Amino acid sequence: MASVELSNLQKTFGAFTALEQLNLKIDDGEFLVLLGPSGCGKSTTMRLVAGLEEPTAGDILIGGRRINDVPARDRDLAMVFQNYALYPHMTVGENIGYPLKIARLPRAERESRVREAAEKVEMAHLLTRRPGELSGGQRQRVALARAIVRTPQLFLMDEPLSNLDAKLRTVMRAELKHLQKELGTTTIYVTHDQVEAMTLADRIVILNDARIQQIGTPAEVYARPDNTFVASFIGSPPMNLIEGQVERGTFAHAGGALALPGQPDGPAIIGIRPEDIAVAHGAGDLSGTVFSSELLGDSTLLNVRSGEAMIAVKVGPTEGREMNSAIALHFDAAKLHVFDKATGARRA
Numbered sequence: 139m140a141s142v143e144l145s146n147l148q149k150t151f152g153a154f155t156a157l158e159q160l161n162l163k164i165d166d167g168e169f170l171v172l173l174g175p176s177g178c179g180k181s182t183t184m185r186l187v188a189g190l191e192e193p194t195a196g197d198i199l200i201g202g203r204r205i206n207d208v209p210a211r212d213r214d215l216a217m218v219f220q221n222y223a224l225y226p227h228m229t230v231g232e233n234i235g236y237p238l239k240i241a242r243l244p245r246a247e248r249e250s251r252v253r254e255a256a257e258k259v260e261m262a263h264l265l266t267r268r269p270g271e272l273s274g275g276q277r278q279r280v281a282l283a284r285a286i287v288r289t290p291q292l293f294l295m296d297e298p299l300s301n302l303d304a305k306l307r308t309v310m311r312a313e314l315k316h317l318q319k320e321l322g323t324t325t326i327y328v329t330h331d332q333v334e335a336m337t338l339a340d341r342i343v344i345l346n347d348a349r350i351q352q353i354g355t356p357a358e359v360y361a362r363p364d365n366t367f368v369a370s371f372i373g374s375p376p377m378n379l380i381e382g383q384v385e386r387g388t389f390a391h392a393g394g395a396l397a398l399p400g401q402p403d404g405p406a407i408i409g410i411r412p413e414d415i416a417v418a419h420g421a422g423d424l425s426g427t428v429f430s431s432e433l434l435g436d437s438t439l440l441n442v443r444s445g446e447a448m449i450a451v452k453v454g455p456t457e458g459r460e461m462n463s464a465i466a467l468h469f470d471a472a473k474l475h476v477f478d479k480a481t482g483a484r485r486a
């Protein structure tokens with residue numbers, strides 16, 4: 139187990155910058171998730187820590203020790219990838235035990251550690267099967283067991299659940315979180331799925347365009363996104379962002395106007411989450427027409443067209459509306475976010 143520190147880490151490929159000066163400290167035992175859209179630099183960060191790529195500049199420290207020049211095999215970390223990369227001709231037990239064989243551990247010790255790791259992922263009864271005879275979820279468990287069998291100081295996981303169907307992903311997510319806390323092994327986990335990030339992480343690092351956009355606990359990034367990118371990336375559906383003009387404490391937009399005291403005159407973007415909007419009885423803060431009404435079981439998601447904007451609203455399961463009917467919405471003033479129009483940065 140160890141802490142990890144990335145200091146001014148940078149990676150360029152020719153003229154292309156895959157990662158700008160990244161600074162990040164990961165605590166011992168922490169489950170840290172790197173979240174961002176395709177191409178933002180998540181996997182590059184992971185590959186740098188793993189030693190599969192060399193940084194253009196900056197330092198990587200594991201347990202306080204600079205490991206830039208330490209070869210990948212000596213970094214004492216275990217990786218789990220999207221394609222589990224199991225050896226098809228080996229049994230489950232042989233696959234799990236392979237890292238121990240490479241490390242030349244005696245057979246008896248290997249066998250007991252393989253059994254122990256297999257038990258942790260509930261695969262001990264399938265040790266003699268081959269990967270071809272397993273389900274996707276079982277293969278994923280074998281890959282996890284192979285990662286934990288060596289008790290490394292760090293786990294690196296790159297989209298390890300994305301090959302599984304939605305239901306199994308939810309099950310494996312819970313198992314993975316439980317296992318990581320039980321083992322207490324520092325983990326860096328890459329995903330583009332914000333639900334996975336929210337549910338697994340102690341802290342989330344949101345990346346876009348090779349830069350960190352925000353670092354925080356799931357609750358922090360949800361409640362107080364630093365900019366419109368984070369606001370529109372976290373949450374399902376994400377925060378509504380509405381462009382308009384502030385004039386003498388009033389925010390005017392295509393669908394109405396609302397009080398926005400203390401903000402300077404000029405263009406601005408307000409943000410509000412779907413659950414912080416209610417259907418108004420009266421004028422409301424915004425009026426529009428119902429574009430769609432979707433019953434989700436425990437709630438109803440209304441999509442309301444207002445001017446150019448499409449506003450997502452989460453209401454009760456019995457509050458569905460007719461398509462194309464007129465609707466007025468009330469925004470919870472305490473839950474309004476204000477962003478700068480030019481930079482997207484949070485103002486309030």
Ligand code: ATP
Nearest residue numbers: 151154156174175176177178179180181182183330
């Ligand atoms: P994804 O979710 O699609 O895997 P990612 O965030 O993991 O995306 P990276 O793999 O880190 O993205 O890549 C970041 C950027 O660097 C991408 O634009 C990619 O095309 C570029 N890149 C990665 N490896 C190389 C390489 N060897 N040569 C040139 N460009 C590269």
